[in-house]
Amino acid sequence: MPCQSNEELESILLEAKQYTREGKVADYIPALSKANPDDLSVAIYHPDGTCYSAGCIQEKITLQSISKVITLALALMESGEEYVFSKVGYEPTGDPFNSIVKLEMSNPSKPLNPMINAGALAVTHMIKGNSVEERFRKIIDFVKRLSGNEEISYSAEVAKSEFETSHLNRALCFFMKQHGIINEDVEELLDLYTKQCSIEVNCLDLARIGIVFALNGKEPITNKQLMPAHVARICKTFMVTCGMYNASGEFAVRVGIPAKSGVAGGILGAVPNRFGIGISGPALDDKGNSVAGLKLLEILASKYELSMF
Template sequence: MQNLLKGIIESNKIYTKEGTVASYIPELGKANKEDLGVCVVTLDGKEFMAGDAEKNFTMQSMSKVIALILAILDNGKKLVFSKVGMEPTGDSFNSITSLEVKHPERPFNPMINAGAIATTALISGETDEEKIENILSFTRKITGNKFIAVNEEVYRSEKATGNRNRALAYFMKSNGLLEGDVESILDVYFKQCSIECNCRDIARIGAMLANDGVLPWSGEKVISREVSRIVKTIMVTCGMYDASGEFAVGIGIPAKSGVGGGILASVPRRMGIGVYGPSLDNKGNSIGGIKILKELSDELDLSIF
């Protein structure tokens, strides 16, 4: 496995020169577009890494997986999916038209920005600080990394430039989809997106989901098999923005990307995979990361279909 990962990094490094970093969030624009890393965590707890796998970056939309899990744990699936749908959308992840014209009663799914804001609003906690601490505590548990924290520079950059997300949130508030103070909800959302991680961290989350909610390195069950199944299914149908269908056909792995360059992937009953490559395609997905997952899927026959 180690040699395979090293070879895959070497063969796909060239693709990092394509695309662009997410400069519309100024702090993300500082990333080195040629970075590329991968980590695989198997269900017996073995870990294999290559390239820039230990380089830190922020979760961005990968954190939507964590928000969905916590929202279900805190409220039950019935309430959660009364606030957000389960259907894929062909529109971009931050589309206003999608919410206002096509699906005004609730966001299409929890993996687009509007849907993630709705699930974040459901996470328990009396204050913003309690909510983000609950998110951080759970993330530390499922990664086994007690140093998981918010990158304050990225958070401030997200907050300063997050006007599209404000528009989505205030529209949902006007339709009765959000309860509570909109700016407080958004503050938690911006912080959750700014949680710092590396490829090992996200591969461990993927391995937990692949293992039906059980942490491979400790045997602790942190979520039910049902919640794990729901999350993986939504990752397959909605996790790669409006390229989810193409990704499912070509690679066939439950996955969630983030504009920080990460992709969290989970191969049921086999492994978790974390990749990092901040050079993005026009859908907001890591170009190098997708190439890595395609080659891994082909080499190891990982497609679930």
């Protein structure tokens, strides 16, 4: 079993940590720019409940794009594959996460996949409920179940900061509204979406969520099936093909595990049938991925032969 001691993980973390200075903290969302670029922490969660970790593990970050995998799972559970994929596509794209070009050119204007912003907004739009509050409660409750952590909450400050500045997401929403992909009030959808992005977790939470995907939906402690196996499988597929923005292809070659990153510096990893990985490291590379987090995963992948390929 890999990472049998915290010491081993500590030493890998130390090696990766020197790369934090090559990245910088996201600044396009004002509230994110306050993060400490030097932070780095990692947790690895095994099917038997053992968990190893290193670094400032109590440091919380917001989920940001990592939440896209979670709402995708929820939407698939609520509305089924056929409906979900009538609104968003399956195909990866070499474009940046906020690109609007493909949205226009593809036909019938449906977002190429659920991991780009347009696709994620279309997925969040599917989450059912009578109000933003009810729908958000559904999402955060699901995160609580996945992480086994009842204390999970969201940062109202980050949500507000994002809500006020996400004009590009508004543009994507109105484009999709024009083309019939979404039909709710855009401000309500963005309210819900920015809240979902602002759910706070630490690397332990992320590792716990990761193990559920790794075990095809099964909670390792209680053995409860938190999502159907095929839903977990679909999510892991998108994590491989489009989980790391437009560096997904390179990540698949270099690391080769299902993973999803967020611009707050988090990475959720799921090594099929082996373990869940949670990383928090706010310094980002130019594609929007945690620069030291990627390095850490590369070291782990080569040391413990994690690649699925």
